[in-house]
Amino acid sequence: MARTSVTTPKDPASYEQAVAELDQLVQRMEAGQLPLDQLLDSYRRGSDLLVWCRQRLQAVEEQVKLLEDGQLKAWPPA
Numbered sequence: 001m002a003r004t005s006v007t008t009p010k011d012p013a014s015y016e017q018a019v020a021e022l023d024q025l026v027q028r029m030e031a032g033q034l035p036l037d038q039l040l041d042s043y044r045r046g047s048d049l050l051v052w053c054r055q056r057l058q059a060v061e062e063q064v065k066l067l068e069d070g071q072l073k074a075w076p077p078a
Contacts, residue, residue: 008043015056018049025049 012018022077025046028034034042 009048011052013021015053018056020045022049022053023068 012021025042029039029042029046
């Protein structure tokens, strides 16, 4: 079955926005009220957001390593 419109959603503006969108997608999917096509689109979007978040976290981790002279140090407990 061919999809009638293929659009590429844009990247989120921030990590927090991506996590919020992921949370909304999961809630809608878990509710079980989405038609199959929307469920599949939501799954794809969630997968894309997860990859984006992982890449962003990796980039931040690399920046922290640079700031800590090549060693990633554990955060002290609050």
